[in-house]
Every structure is written in C-alpha cells, then in structure tokens.
Amino acid sequence: VNKSGYLIDIRKIDDDSKNKIDNGEQISNINYDDLKIEKEVLTNFQIKNEDNLILQNENTYESTSALEYYIESYKFTKWVTENLKNIKPKDAIDGNTLEKLKFTINKTIENENIFEINDNNIPENRDSIFYMHKEAVIRKKIENSLMTAIANYNQFSSSNYEFVLPNLKETDWENITTKVCMTSFVQGLSIKGKYYNNYATVVSNTNTEFINKNDLIVLANDGNYHTLNCKELIKETSNNSSFAITAYSKRNLSRQKIKIEKNSTTYYYYPHIVNNTKKNYLNCYKCIANLSEVYSFEQVVNGEITDESGNILYTKEKLNKIRTIYFTSLAREKYDLRK
Numbered sequence: 126v127n128k129s130g131y132l133i134d135i136r137k138i139d140d141d142s143k144n145k146i147d148n149g150e151q152i153s154n155i156n157y158d159d160l161k162i163e164k165e166v167l168t169n170f171q172i173k174n175e176d177n178l179i180l181q182n183e184n185t186y187e188s189t190s191a192l193e194y195y196i197e198s199y200k201f202t203k204w205v206t207e208n209l210k211n212i213k214p215k216d217a218i219d220g221n222t223l224e225k226l227k228f229t230i231n232k233t234i235e236n237e238n239i240f241e242i243n244d245n246n247i248p249e250n251r252d253s254i255f256y257m258h259k260e261a262v263i264r265k266k267i268e269n270s271l272m273t274a275i276a277n278y279n280q281f282s283s284s285n286y287e288f289v290l291p292n293l294k295e296t297d298w299e300n301i302t303t304k305v306c307m308t309s310f311v312q313g314l315s316i317k318g319k320y321y322n323n324y325a326t327v328v329s330n331t332n333t334e335f336i337n338k339n340d341l342i343v344l345a346n347d348g349n350y351h352t353l354n355c356k357e358l359i360k361e362t363s364n365n366s367s368f369a370i371t372a373y374s375k376r377n378l379s380r381q382k383i384k385i386e387k388n389s390t391t392y393y394y395y396p397h398i399v400n401n402t403k404k405n406y407l408n409c410y411k412c413i414a415n416l417s418e419v420y421s422f423e424q425v426v427n428g429e430i431t432d433e434s435g436n437i438l439y440t441k442e443k444l445n446k447i448r449t450i451y452f453t454s455l456a457r458e459k460y461d462l463r464k
C-alpha cells in the first residue's frame with residue numbers, strides 16, 4: 126500500500142491536512158493531536174578522512190522524514206480501516222489448510238474489529254485490540270515453527286531424550302514479540318545423570334530495523350542527554366521551550382569511528398556535540414544514570430502529568446514542546462529506518 130506501513134490514530138490529524146493529503150496537494154505541516162509536525166532543521170557532527178587528513182565538520186540539514194511518515198501512515202491507516210475494518214480475531218484461518226485458528230491470548234477480543242481505530246483500539250497502546258492480536262499472531266507463528274522443528278528433530282534423532290517445546294516466561298514473550306531479539310534453546314544435555322534444559326533470550330539495542338518509543342533520547346541545552354519523561358527536562362522545558370532541542374534513537378547517538386590508513390590511527394567521535402563547543406553530551410544523572418527522577422512515560426505522551434493524589438502537575442499546554450519533540454522524532458526515526 127505504501128512505503129511506511131505504520132498504523133496511526135488518524136482521528137488526531139486535523140481535517141485540513143486530511144483533505145490536502147487526499148487531494149494529493151503539497152503539504153508543509155500536519156497538525157497531529159494539536160501538535161504541529163513540520164520540516165526539521167537538524168545538526169550533526171562529522172569527522173571525515175580526506176587525503177589522510179582529519180576534517181571536522183558540523184553539518185546542518187533539512188529533514189522532511191517526520192512529515193512524510195505521517196502522510197504515508199495516514200494513507201495506509203485509511204486504506205486498512207476502509208478495507209479491513211470488519212475483520213475480527215475469530216476470523217483467522219490457516220493459510221495452508223484454510224481451517225479456523227484459535228489462538229487469541231485474550232478471549233474478550235474475539236468478536237472485536239482489529240483494524241477499527243477508536244479510544245479502545247489505538248494501535249500503539251499495549252491494551253488495544255490491534256496490539257493484543259498482533260502479539261498473539263507473532264507468538265502463534267513462533268510456537269508453530271518451534272513445534273514443527275522439534276517434531277522433525279525427534280523423528281530423526283538417535284537420542285532417547287524426547288525434545289519438547291519449552292515454557293517461556295511471559296516477560297520473555299514480551300521481549301520476543303515487541304523487540305528485535307534472539308532466543309537460544311538447550312535441551313537434553315546430560316549432566317551427572319540429569320538433563321539440562323533451559324533457554325536464553327537476548328535483546329538487541331543497536332538494531333537498524335526497529336525503533337521503540339522508549340529508545341528516544343532528548344538532547345538539551347544543559348549539555349545532557351535526557352529521557353523523555355525526565356523530571357528535570359520537563360521542568361526546564363515547561364518554562365523555556367528552547368531548553369530541549371530534539372531527540373534521536375539510541376543507535377543514532379552511538380560512538381562513531383574513522384581510521385587513517387597512513388598511520389593506522391583510529392579516531393572516535395560522537396555525531397552530536399553541545400552548541401558548537403565540540404564537547405560531547407553527558408548522561409543526565411537524574412533520569413539516565415540514576416533512573417529515578419522520572420514521570421510516567423504514558424502521562425507525558427498523553428499530555429497530562431499528575432501526582433499520586435491526582436493533582437495536575439503539568440497540562441497539555443506545558444508539555445507542548447516535549448510532546449512535539451516526541452511525535453516528530455519518533456516519526457523521523459521510524460521513517461529513516463531501513464525498509
């Protein structure tokens with residue numbers, strides 16, 4: 126249908142933007158959830174090797190990736206909604222036998238429409254019908270593949286040990302179905318009269334095929350990296366919108382290296398520096414190093430932060446800059462991933 130293939134809540138896009146997209150008009154910005162998504166002016170720092178000389182450059186460039194993401198995602202979501210809106214989890218069939226499949230983890234959504242977006246079915250929310258069904262499909266596919274592989278191995282194995290599908294923890298299933306990871310199984314290993322059976326799941330933090338909303342790191346004018354829900358970041362940005370600059374995924378903040386062949390010297394550098402000072406950003410002690418001084422991530426994204434008693438600490442208006450950075454940066458990072 127399109128390049129991105131991401132579902133979004135198209136109800137949050139303003140009607141003027143929808144009409145322009147539907148009519149194929151040029152569009153310079155989109156209002157999404159009362160936030161203006163537009164072209165970005167970004168800066169990065171590069172070290173180049175030319176004729177065995179090190180050249181340091183700070184580059185400023187324009188990015189329309191976030192805007193393109195919402196345009197393409199709107200088209201995709203609209204197509205899915207119009208053509209698949211009546212499909213329910215109970216309608217699932219086996220692609221080979223055409224028999225009905227029953228694999229929904231949460232039975233309460235059996236008769237719900239998977240692709241009908243409403244307040245109870247926002248694709249990004251873990252408790253949405255779409256999200257729960259997506260996880261169930263991935264899980265069923267993995268379980269079927271494992272059972273087939275194990276059955277084939279048992280058929281031709283000379284071992285007296287019967288290999289079976291292991292019971293994975295729900296926390297591991299969550300990683301498997303929501304992140305790029307690898308799971309390795311060891312079964313039937315004889316150790317002192319007993320058999321060793323276990324598995325391990327390793328999550329990738331540097332993949333280039335997937336971006337999670339929690340992977341975003343905010344660059345701020347205090348020279349620190351912050352998480353989106355950092356109390357210090359939100360306090361400063363609510364009073365001074367220029368305090369927070371933008372955000373990138375962790376993979377786009379990792380250390381780079383360049384090697385000079387002439388003298389076999391390797392130089393290391395970071396792609397972002399603090400305000401032309403050529404100093405590297407540091408991790409905020411309160412939110413990254415200490416992991417304690419943070420608000421609820423979902424409250425920040427939804428636009429209202431409250432204390433334990435329910436008193437409002439920050440309104441949607443106060444969180445405007447942080448939320449704009451979030452929705453813009455997440456869209457840019459997703460759009461720029463390898464397709």
